[in-house]
Amino acid sequence: MAVPPALRRATARGGHLGLIGLFTLFSAFPFYWMLITTFKRTSDLLKRTNNPFIYNEPPTLENLRVLFFDTLYVRWLGNTLFVGVLVVFVTLLLAVPAGYALARLTGRWGEQLGIGIFLTYLVPSTLLFIPMSRLIGDLGLQDSLWSLVLVYPSFTIPFCTWLLMGFFKAIPRDLEEAAMIDGHSRFGAFVKVVIPISLAGILTAIIFTLTLVMQEFVYALTFITAARNYTVSVGVPTFLVHGDVYFWGSLMAGCFIASVPVAVLYNFFVDRFISGFTVGAIK
């Protein structure tokens, strides 16, 4: 029995959309759930017979009030921003010249070195955190945000060097050569010509550095002990969860606020992220 082509096409289309719908549901549901829970009253949340998908009691802003005024959440956001800005500064200072050197100056051995630098990105914090915790103690940085400022570039520099190398490689050599003929040194041409036209790449590096800092968990958990020094990714799960009572509403609000805005921003840069991951390895 022949299936009419129109029907077959419609089924294929429906299947395709259904598949995408399922994946999207799986990915986004926890964030949707955070958002719903944020505005629910605790008495509504903690009644098993209530339909959890709807507001059985009127929505409330109480959870947000608690989060912002009765917890250290705002301070954690501030700490995260403080560490993030400083790490961005250190990372750019070291990774921009390094990326340029790998793209233009170092030739064959530079290629090997570049792959070597990238591989250090794969060395996990779970292998290093034990000696690191002692080194941090020896430096007197225990429980200080400066310990994070010191350690986070260990993974942001490799990643951003690699990413920026790809950017610099894509810039036509003629531009620098023209600048050098005009009397600039090689380094002068880099500062005056290459950096200004690489701002998009540098912005990408900044965004990725900030998201990597926001996501980091293991080092912050290891080095920081006082609640007021936490970053947001550690403060919320350790301090808000491991109290005696779970304030699910405030907890979910804290998770949502620290996750979704960054994700939206990041979405604009994700294609560059992919080429950062695969450049050089795959042509």
Place this chain on the structure above:
Amino acid sequence: MSARTTTGEPEPRAAAGPRALASLLDSPRWLGVLMIGPAVLYIVLVVGLPFVLAILYAFSGVTMGSRTIEFVGLKNFINVLGTAKFQTSLRNTFVFAIVAQVLVMVLGTVLAIALLKDFRGKWLVRLLILLPWVAPISLGTIGWLWILDSTYSVINWTLEALGLIRADGWLMWLGVPYLAMGSVIAIHVWRILPLATVILLGGLTSIPHDIHDAAQVDGASFGRHLFQITLPLIRPIMLVAGLFGLVFAFTDMIVIFVLTRGGPYDTTQVLASLAFFTGIQAGDLAEGAAIALFLFPLLLAVAVAFLRVARRAEVT
């Protein structure tokens, strides 16, 4: 370092001092070393040094309080290997990482192929699918902690509403051994899937259109097209995605730390989380380092595989 020393005037090489600097800044060789040196130095100090120490600690008797390093040979490894906790964790690490990564690759390939086609609202779908990867892992995982809560789980509520379980038959997603392992694997897949998908999608979009057109003209079936043309062409990029995912899966402890803390009865304990609990929380740096060091051979294997892929791509 001044960039202006040689700039500006048509006859730049005037004074002797600036000339030395100028030739340094103009020689690609030396400038290259100067520009990359600081980054390399930083990485050596902040990754290389702790890495060497991690190995030293594993062969020593160092604890949180002790000030000196005294070597004890293989004692830590022997101690560690003998414990049931370690053996369970080692087995769990492999089960967790391999099952999760196989699922990630299969689902990632399916999703990437589905996303290849254009449809309305694709940008929004992509944003939503990326969320788990971009959001701080610990925070996304807390979302799941609430979804899987023993008393108020929305999944249980839905299953009961659909008549699949009874009111007294609610599942303890994180409290029963096999179910807990299934849950942490599912949530790890949830988090890594976006990364694998976008990498694979990058590979798929780089295949020239003519190849697909030619296959269509030749009348290749969907299955043949997929298994004999598309997948072989993106094999190198699949390898990259697979290797990265494997490293993340083997070395991650965040999902497990937030959801189960290794419980119930260590059935979800993995090497990374065990190293944390032993080395940091219990203060036995040496034994913790020995446990963490078991991650190293695996990383080495992945690094070698990655280098081989990189080299092959360079040759062709």
